[in-house]
Amino acid sequence: MLLFQGQQFVILPNSEGSYLGYLTRLIEKNGGHLISSVEDETGSGLATIDSSTIVLLNSSFVDENFNLIQENFLLRELRPFNISLWNFIKENNLKCIDIKDISIFIKNKKFDLNLVQLVNIEGHSVFKLNDGVTTVQTIKSEGTNNSSDEKILESKSESESESESESESESESESESESESESESESESESESESESESETDIEIDVNRKTKGNNDRIVNPLAKLARKYKVEGDTFRARSYNLAILSIDKYTLPITSGIQAQKEIPNIGPSIAKKIQRILDTGTLPGLEQASEQFDSLQYFSTCHGVGSETAKRWNSLKLDSFKDVLEKFPNEFAVEWPILFGWSYYEDWQKKIPRSVCAKYLQIVEDELFLLDPDFKVELQGSFNRGLPECGDLDLLFYKPGCDDLNVLCRTIEEIAIRLYKKSFVKCFLQLTEQIEKVFGNQVRERLAKIRLTENKPKKFNLAPRIKKALLGVQLQEPISIEPHNEIVELKDNDKFMSLSNEDTSKYDYCRRMDFFICKWSELGSSRIHFTGSSEYNRWMRLKAIEKGMKMTQHGLFKDDRLLESFNEKKIFELLDIEYVEPQLRNQVNKRQKK
DNA sequence: GGGCAGCGCAC
DNA sequence: GTGCGC
């Protein structure tokens, strides 16, 4: 008797892919029947589906709590007739599981739904239209077809249902995890601020993860180490830990020994294996607590925009413990690096996550202004927004103009837009200066310098860039925000609060947000979109692929021997790299080297 | 033991 | 070249 004999499955969404192909072959080899949902315009999938059919969901649409996420993206990938399929699934309450759980059945040589966790698809309704929020989403189809560069407005609002922080309760279904459900709470008291804003962390990790699965107690100390190495500037080591964590997260079986982990999980080598064993034995790692004072100091400083690990280490070794302290003893630190003053001023606001629905409002304001300046210009939200994350760390805007490769035009346009928006009080601060920007914003910098009494002896002469290819800004929406449950942030010390411009009263304005303007030549649209959409880890992976093929990939294109192969057509770049094209929302996951 | 993405901007 | 950020 074959494993899946007599069992019917349907895979959603219906995209092809090598991994998917592998799984389908696996299922069929084991006697399972797959309803074809791909390329099936006849609706026969709907005809053959029945209430015992198991729905296999792509892992990207399942969160750690086994809830369906990003249903709107799922729907977008379904063809029209498959929407009815989806509705059938919901109406008849078909059992849904994460597709990767297929491997659990194979491993256990048993098809038993009790081995896995069913995915909850409740709470999502097809085409729900709540609170009238419309989300602007850019369609990224590429090629010579210019009309595909238009934006469309979707009237689907985001599935906001992933409310954070209260769902601690699903772990008991993990069959053996109850016993440690309290022991982990002591090991990890602080929740981290930076989760998926790739501007802050190299790798996007949700440190506030809610699952308290078996492997979580292992992950938390490792995450601490990753953060420790990150603030110390050891980025490669920090990245290694983060990759290990992501691999552990993907590993669905319980980890019972360090050796096992090293053998079966990629990105775990001898050192981490040893630490895992230590955690399993003692529940923690030695040295995590002692190091924490230095860690706190480094983290405190480097959370500020413009302060990196080197500066943080220097200040820490000088026994400075607050920005005010730095100011009193080494005032020059701020006079030279004036952008740090704004990092200090917006220290708290800039750590707060931006909900998707709010992102669209920010885009709208820039879009409106851009249209007045030059209706042919385009602007798109890139970054984590484009990857469909429910909240973003900052806003990445890519500007371009069809047919225009003139850097001067492009540079001048973002500068002009930023200045106009500054005059409208939308832009709150610039983090670089040009001659034009200095005219409107210079006084504001001087005001900040005066605030720390640094203007008397030096009538500051700023360095002015001739032009800017990117603009780093602080922006603020002139409207109140809805209650925003934000992650815990690092708070400014009382000593340092006098500089703060962070928003205390959200009844009138949103928080100040970080917004970045980037430009790209029309001929480089595809490679720029890949670059700015990220994630940074995805970029790394792709660029490694390029290296393997003797090519080089940058935001300006794909090159071989310094000859441009492709830069305009996004899909062509994937093709040339032998990578299957994936939509932006699937570029959150890390593609990594596999352990053989 | 070398590589780990590659670039822009300020200094 | 270094530091920082994207």
Added chain:
DNA sequence: GCCC
């Protein structure tokens, strides 16, 4: 830190 890990991978080759």
